[in-house]
Amino acid sequence: MYAQGMHSSAATSDYTGYALCRGLDRRASSQVVTMASTQRLQAGQQLFGEGDRADGIYEVASGIVRLYKLLPDGRRQIIGFLSDGHLLGLAHRENYVHTAEAVTPVTLHRYSRAGFDRLLDEVPSLARRLLSATSDELRAAQDQMLLLGRKSACEKIASFLLTIASLQGEDGDADEVQVPMARCDIADYLGLTVETVSRTLAKLKQDEIIELPTPNRVALVDRDRLEDLAAGECA
């Protein structure tokens, strides 16, 4: 899923783009920025693959990254879309246990694992903040389990659209959302096929709940109805 990234809607600072600095003092923030290197990816480019040695921790500065796991026959489950403020690579041990790829052009800050561990030693409050951020990710994952295990295709799409809207709106909710992911990405995130995603969007359009000005933009016409669907309150 995507939980809210590790940023807050606070005033800008000298370390905009370094969400890891949030809440740290000036000296610690300087350490963070010094040890970070910047990396850019094109859309579709892989950051790391499942099984690769987990020697880096990354922070999304801009763009969208997809995380996924694969089955041997190619079945793919996307386990999260990450936007700015999110960390990648923190929860791994020796090797990465999923793959990370750019959905859009992406800018990342990279921290070596060794450097990151030293930082944790030197800045004790950082572990508290990472614990909080990882807990946010865990709660989002648990919400997604409910969606994957129990919701119908229509409820899944409704939930997805509302989640995206809640992250794009200035005041928390947008009436029209930009959906940068392809239909096959949405399908692999919701445990559906592309055809079902397409058919379900068409049905919601037919029921005048949404509009699709272009394939990558969705207007939420009947938000109340969408919220009822997402909450599982309709047949």
Place this chain on the structure above:
Amino acid sequence: MYAQGMHSSAATSDYTGYALCRGLDRRASSQVVTMASTQRLQAGQQLFGEGDRADGIYEVASGIVRLYKLLPDGRRQIIGFLSDGHLLGLAHRENYVHTAEAVTPVTLHRYSRAGFDRLLDEVPSLARRLLSATSDELRAAQDQMLLLGRKSACEKIASFLLTIASLQGEDGDADEVQVPMARCDIADYLGLTVETVSRTLAKLKQDEIIELPTPNRVALVDRDRLEDLAAGECA
């Protein structure tokens, strides 16, 4: 899911049953034990409900606890079974976001939220360990997303049985496992119905992959085949 709890197969210590003490020095361990109170639940009894105020953090000392989320119409998704060594209630903010109930008779250690926060202040290394434990839970949740979103009923059941076996065996793998959960719990954990769980177990028995001496015990007869199924390597 259940990730491994916060215990290791190390030597016993004076604080057996207090997995939170693992890795702490004697003074910190004494603090933990002093602030903990013990709580016992009968099978089926609720520990906390979704929406309740999150004022306690719990550690499972013995028994099994199920965590679940509900939809308004009663659809339930179990998001994890926790055994000894696991913490509950850590990832929540103001209110619990899921429900916790005892599957078997359970003994827990309870820490108040306020006391727990003070402990984190006084024992900096604790946050590192909790970060590690929460990361384990997050990885397990991501594995479960792959299962819920992409695996067939048979692959789900095979995965479930192997997971249980890997936690019950002395050397990591048991040939016969105890399944203390009811069929409806297994169903709600795997995103299936009780009938499908029952049919799938019957099919695996018919194919001589497992045996069911009693409904709560499963003998893994053809472990290689089960592992292939769980990994998604068969039709």
Place this chain on the structure above:
DNA sequence: ACCAAATGTGACAATCTGTGACACGCGTAA
């Protein structure tokens, strides 16, 4: 302007669900 990729649609199949009936086992009461 062209082409490839993405999206959308229709027909049919498959997997899982839903329902009803029945069997079995366990716990409690007599």
Place this chain on the structure above:
DNA sequence: TTACGCGTGTCACAGATTGTCACATTTGGT
């Protein structure tokens, strides 16, 4: 100790939702 009731588990049959396959249309990039 025995019998009964209830909860759990199993099974058969029918239905529904989603997947699969093939093809048409649209969109975006060069």
